[in-house]
Amino acid sequence: MRYKISRRQPAAFRQLSLYLSGPGKEVDRSKAFDETALYLSGEAEGHTTDRVLWMQTRNLHTTDPRAASAIMEATSRAKPNRCKKPAYHFILAFDPEDDKVGKINPDMMKEIADKALTRLELQEHQALIYAHQDKEHPHIHFLVNRIHPDTGKAWNRHNEGRRLLEFCGDIAREYDLNIPHDRNRKQEKDKDKELDLDFAEEQLPEYGFDIEQVIDRLEADGKLPDWLAVANDPYKLPTRRFSKDQVLALREKASDGLLRAAGWDDVSRVMRNTGLKVQKHGQGLVVTDGKAYIGISAINRKCSLKGLEKRFGQDFDTWRRAKAVGAVTGIETERVKSNRVLAADVADMELRGVQMVFEEVHSAEWHVDMREGHLARHEQRHKRQQEHEKRHELHFLDGLSKTYRDPAKARRDWIKLDAELGWERAALRIQENPQIIGPMRGVELVxxxxxxxxxxxxxxxxxxxxxxxxxxxxxxxxxxAQDLEKHHSLLAQAKRDYRRLIDSLGQNHDMMELLREKIRRRYAALDRLTPKMIREADMSEDRRTELDKALRKHNERKRARSRQRQLDREMGIDPFV
Known part of the structure; x- marks a missing residue:
């Protein structure tokens, strides 16, 4: 499924300079709606009504295209407005392959048309909707009056392409439809795989080989998740923001909790209870579920990054680094060991904590690499500028040698004159009397x-x-040169931050060994769980849901690995040879 916005929208009004009939005669502006409506209905010259699969109207009380276009034109003129093109035309098209397998039907197309108008906030506007079948791909045409029939305000087309792109992606996932040539869909799949911590469990060594061997094999095959790769960019966010309704729901759930928070742990807990993760982005703080994001200040204006850091007396980066290091050290108490559900919950959170450590290390490495790249580019730039300056200096000295008998003395006197009078006044003085800084070459004869x-x-x-x-x-x-010095300082600071982080990890800087330990612990903890234990556990509903999901995936993958091993034995194949 994809969308198309007509490059040349129907023109509703024309300027006085474009009047075709001369001064004092007004152009028939109703053609903007009328001609487009007749084209969509198949009644325009050169077309037939056979192309129309079905049609609907919104807020028009008529299905006749001529009457509808007249009503839309009258509405666009009823109240004063500055909208030059009130007629808005766009198309939603479906993949022919989806149509061939029977996924596309009129009822579904009508539902999608309603959802499209609602997503664009055009549900209260007048609209003609036509589904055409004259192409191999089914498609829906929308002719919408941008002028609201009650308020007289024009609908804003800002970010229309981005909104329709997100809408097509959401509808494709909801109805299991294709998105032809959509690179964003592949990126979303990669993001989902990156955020799936259970992917690491899938590679748990059961045959006695070392986990580094598995990671090396995955990396060689191009299957290693981004969160395990050194090249991971910790600052990458989803491209879509939360909708207004989602932001309002978040305010109801989390606003009071953020105001009562006494530290960053409380902020993280409040947002985790709503299924979101707190993350720093640029100069601010955002919350994300991996698919969309919003600034935390949008939930409560008093909870900006600077405001929270001032209230808690601790900056976010320091807390996050301490939290990551704490997750590495592990939690080993008798209460955890005796409670299977709690042990699984702790193991799951520890594995997520390792991910935080990876993000911290990779973030620091990324900063060092970025600063080194910036420094290298500025060094090259400085070298080129020095060569440029040298060429101009030689050019100037060549001019002095061709003008004055003693160019070295002329240069010294010029510099001295600059110091006494300033370069502008010195230049004027020399222009009036060139020999003030020395005798010129040659002589004047009678x-x-x-x-x-x-x-x-x-x-x-x-x-x-x-x-x-x-x-x-x-x-x-x-x-x-001043910029170069600044970049030297920034690189030195980035290296100090990276070294401080590595030193803070202490004995746990071997991340692959740590990963193996956390995966084994989580695997063993989930192996001892049953769905009934999770349902009866004394913990938050969100954590029960997460553990239940992890357990189901764990059991599914165990069965899949068992079937694969059986098949390998029957075929005499060793998968890691």
Whole structure:
């Protein structure tokens, strides 16, 4: 499924300069709605009504295309507005392969049409909806009046493409439809795989080989999840924001909890209870479920990143790093060991904590690499600018040597004059009297000038511009040198942060060994659980849901691995040879 917005929308109004009938005669502006409506209905010249599969109207009380277009035109003129193109035309098209297998039917198309208008907030506007069958792909045309029939305000087309793209993706997932040539769908699948911690469990060693061997094999085959790869970008966010209704629901659930929070642990717990993760992005703080995101201040205006850090007396990065290191050390108490559900919950959270450590390490490595790249580019830039400055300086010195008998003395006197008068006044003084900084080449005779003097005067005409170019190049070099020094400092800071993080991990800096330990512990903990234990556990509903989901996936994968091993034995295949 995909969308198309007509590049040339039907023009509803025309400026006075475009009147076709001359001054004082008004153009028939109703053609914008009328002609488009007749085209969609199949009544335009060169078309037939056979192309129409079905049609519907919204807020028009008529199905006649001419009457509907007249009502829409009258509505667009009823109240004063500055909208030049009130007629809005777009198309939703379906994949022919979906149609061939019977996934597309009129009832479903009508449901999607309603949802499209609702998503675009056009459900209260006048609209003609036609489904056409004249192409191999079924498609729906929408002709909408952007002017609201009651308020007279024009609908804003801002981000229309992004909204329709997100809508097509959501509908395709809801109805199991294809999205032809949609790169975003592949990215979403990769993101889902990246966020699935259970993927690591799937590679648990059951045949006695080391987990590094599994990770190396996955990386060689291109199947290693991004969150286990060093090249992971910890700052990547979903492209879609939460809708207004979702933000309002979040405010009802979490706003009071955020106001009562006494620390970052409370903030994380409040958002985790709503199924969201707190993450730093740029200069602010966002919450995300992996598919959409919103700034935390949108939930409560008093809970911005700076406001929370000031209230808690601790910055977010320090808390997150301490939390990650705490997760690495593990939680081993008798109460946890004696409670199977709690042990599984702790093992699951510890594995997620390891992911936080990976993100912290990879974030620090990413910052170092980024700063090194910036420094290398600025060093090259500084080198090129130095060469540029040197060329202009040599050009200026060449002009001095062609103009003055002693170019070195002329340069010294020019610099001295700059210091006394300033470069602008010094330039004017030298322009009025070139020999103030030294005698020029050649001599003036009674009957004329020697060739050397004429050449010197020609060179002097361009001497000022040569000097200005050199001075500008020198100033530019100094500015780039200051930027270069700043990037040296930023790289040094990034390296210090990375080293401080590695030192804080202590004995646990071997991340692969740590990962193996956490996967084994989670695997063993889930092996001892039953669905009944989870249902009867004394914990939050969200955690019960997460554990139940993890257990179901765990059991499904165990059965799948068992079937695969049986099949391998029957075929005499060792999967890791």
């Amino acid at each position: 009957g004329g000038k020697t060739p050397d003097r004429r050449a010197a005067e020609r060179s002097f005409r361009y001497l000022q511009s040569r000097r200005m170019k050199w001075l500008k190049a020198r100033d530019r070099t100094q500015l780039i």
